[in-house]
Amino acid sequence: MFKTVRGMRDLMPVDAERMRHVEQVSREVSKLYGYEEIITPVLETYELLAAKTSEEIRERMYTFKDLGDRKVAMRPEFTASVARLVASKLKNEPKPMRLFSVGSLYRYDEPQYGRFREFWQSNYELFGSDRPEADAEILMLTNDLLKRLGLKNYRFKIGHTEILKGILDQEGMDEDKQNSVRQLLDKKSWEEALAIARDADVSQKCLSALERLFGTRGEDAFKVLETVKETVQGYDTTIAAVDNLWEILELVKDSGVKLEVMVEAGFARGLEYYTGMIFESYVPRIDVALGGGGRYDKLIQLFGGEPIPAVGVAQGIDRIVLALKKQKVSPETGKEKSVVVISVKEESMGKALELSDVLRKSGLSVEVAVMGRSVSRALADANRRGVAYAVIVGPKELKEKKVALKDMNKGEQTTVPISNLAEAILSGLK
């Protein structure tokens, strides 16, 4: 017997439906906010995907040579593909430009709860604005998506890359070491991060600022930011970063949208390209992020384009589904609108198919009994699968241009004129 490759999953109907539902709501939200959908390939050149992702993701890419001897990889994220487009085909488009993408991504991660080797994201990116209202929009959009999906008690962990970078740049720490610090902070290994700073001969002032910053977090955003500001006196870029985050959160507050936030001064995300606000969304009892994003003003330049500021978010569809399940939120299944059409005799099968077509045109979900079973066995099967109505097409009723209609929930059967069939079912479903 064949099996799936380790880390790859088959999604059975119930899970597939949940995934598609999150995808669908993500798409609706993209329309509500004016993000236009683009579809980019799963396979890209290795060079593109490796160019500016984190070391951790780079090492875990599915990479191989195609038959034309090209080194290719399966995308581990959308941002590189979108950046490629924005630096090339879309480079002359008027700004702002809002883009949406959804699809599967591949990382050779160790399979565990919420971590798969093939997973799905919906991705929103806003190009052309370096202003705080653009960051605020991305936060509000993410909040809106999670709310529309019916999630409760979700909250945002928020930070700013320049809080740390401002200090380390001023101390003259090189990019590679800073990246190592970031990766360690992403894993909450504060002590090891401090050790790197110590080895890099940063000042005592810097060490004590870092020590205090790593512990500075809280739900009262503005209070946390005030504390950070006091801690980082003398590091001007860091102070500007705090002011920027302040403005963003103030705009969200002024909009009337209430976000549950946890501001963390030492928050870092693994990806290397962020240059401003960064955030992740969480729900209680799931300790992996449902989604994450931030500002990346230099990325397009790195892919050979003009400098274009950008801010975006990647929503992890698989993890949102896990969260919805944990909170027992179910999408409508559509079963309550379903009908089975059963032909009593072979001669009436053509009529049964015709009726199925008519009913579908009224928006009903219709199955035709295709197993050649007796009416009673076909009804038992329909009952097992939770079908709402059965239409039984028999020769006697057909002569009078009628069919039998059985309400599967109540078990009641009536005879209905064909001309009135769709209406009878639809009014019964109300």
Ligand code: AMP
């Ligand atoms: P990232 O692209 O690493 O910033 O991740 C953004 C979101 O994608 C995360 O918050 C997760 O929801 C989701 N994600 C990332 N890696 C995986 C994975 N291996 N399996 C499932 N979801 C993932």
